[in-house]
Amino acid sequence: MTTLTPPLNESARMRETSPRVFLLARPSVDLDQMRAYLEDVGGESWLDRRTASEQTVNEGELLVEFGGRACYRSWEPGLNANVRRTRTDQGAYFENLLRSAHGSVLEHANYSFALRDVSRVATHEIVRHRAGAAYSQESLRYVRLTDIGFRIPPVLEPLRNQVVELVERLEEFQLEAAETLKLDDDDVPFSVKKEVTSALRRLAPIGLSTDIIVTMNVRTLRHVIEMRTAPGAEEELRLIFSQVAELMQRETPGLFQDFQRLDDGSWVPEHRKV
Numbered sequence: 001m002t003t004l005t006p007p008l009n010e011s012a013r014m015r016e017t018s019p020r021v022f023l024l025a026r027p028s029v030d031l032d033q034m035r036a037y038l039e040d041v042g043g044e045s046w047l048d049r050r051t052a053s054e055q056t057v058n059e060g061e062l063l064v065e066f067g068g069r070a071c072y073r074s075w076e077p078g079l080n081a082n083v084r085r086t087r088t089d090q091g092a093y094f095e096n097l098l099r100s101a102h103g104s105v106l107e108h109a110n111y112s113f114a115l116r117d118v119s120r121v122a123t124h125e126i127v128r129h130r131a132g133a134a135y136s137q138e139s140l141r142y143v144r145l146t147d148i149g150f151r152i153p154p155v156l157e158p159l160r161n162q163v164v165e166l167v168e169r170l171e172e173f174q175l176e177a178a179e180t181l182k183l184d185d186d187d188v189p190f191s192v193k194k195e196v197t198s199a200l201r202r203l204a205p206i207g208l209s210t211d212i213i214v215t216m217n218v219r220t221l222r223h224v225i226e227m228r229t230a231p232g233a234e235e236e237l238r239l240i241f242s243q244v245a246e247l248m249q250r251e252t253p254g255l256f257q258d259f260q261r262l263d264d265g266s267w268v269p270e271h272r273k274v
Helices: 032-039 045-053 059-072 090-099 104-107 120-126 154-180 190-203 218-230 233-251
Strands: 020-025 110-119 133-137 210-216 259-261 266-267
Touching: 020 233, 032 045, 045 059, 059 104, 104 133, 104 210, 110 120, 110 218, 110 233, 120 210, 133 259, 154 190, 154 233, 210 218, 218 233, 218 266, 233 259, 233 266
Parallel strands: none
Antiparallel strands: 020 110, 110 210, 133 210, 259 266
C-alpha cells in the first residue's frame, strides 16, 4: 500500500469537497404594473385568478404565462376574435406550451445559482453554454491558492492515497512559493501579487474546487439539465445539474412538469427542444 509523505506544512492538508448548488435569485414581478397593463388591454380577470389564492404567487411561472398569453391576447375569450376559449388551469396551459414547443416565452424567467466547490474541469464545460446564460467565476489571477479543495472522482478511489499526496504537494508548493517570493510583505505592490498569483495558478490541479455564479433562463436550463445529466456527460456535471434539476422542479413545477429522473440518474423531458 502506498503511504503518504507528510506535508512539510500542516496547512497543506487536502480539503475534500463535494459540489453544492444554492438558488440565489428568481424573477420578481411588479403586480401593480402588470395589472395596469392588463386593465388597458382588458385581461385583468386572468391576474385576478392567479392572485386569488392565499398561496404565494410563483412569479417566475406568472411571468412566463404572461408572456405566452400576450402573444395571442389570450387572457380571456373575446379579446382576440380568433380565440373562442382559453385554458384557465395554469398547469394545463404550461403543458400545452411545452407540447407546442413555444419555448421563447421561457426565456423571460431567469434564475441565478451559486455553485460551490465545483472543479474547474466542470466550470470549463459549463461556461460553454453561452445562449441564455451569464457567469461570474472566482478568479485565480487574484485569489491566491492557500486552501486547495479537491473532490476525488469515484473512478479514482483505488488511487486515493496517490491523489491526496499529489494535491497536498501541489498546495504545499503554492504556500512555499508565496513565502519565498514574500507575497505577504507589507511593501509588495498589489500588481506584483497579481502577477505572481497568476503565474502560480499554472501549477495548480484543474480539478481544484472553486465557485461560480451562474444565471440561466428556463429555456436554457431545460436544455442544459437534459444534456449534462445524460449518461455520457462528465460525471461531476451530472452531480451538479441533477441538483439544479431538483431545485427547479420544486421552484417551477409547471415549467418542469414533463421532466423525469430515470434510474440511471439522467433527467429526461417528455417535450424536447422546447
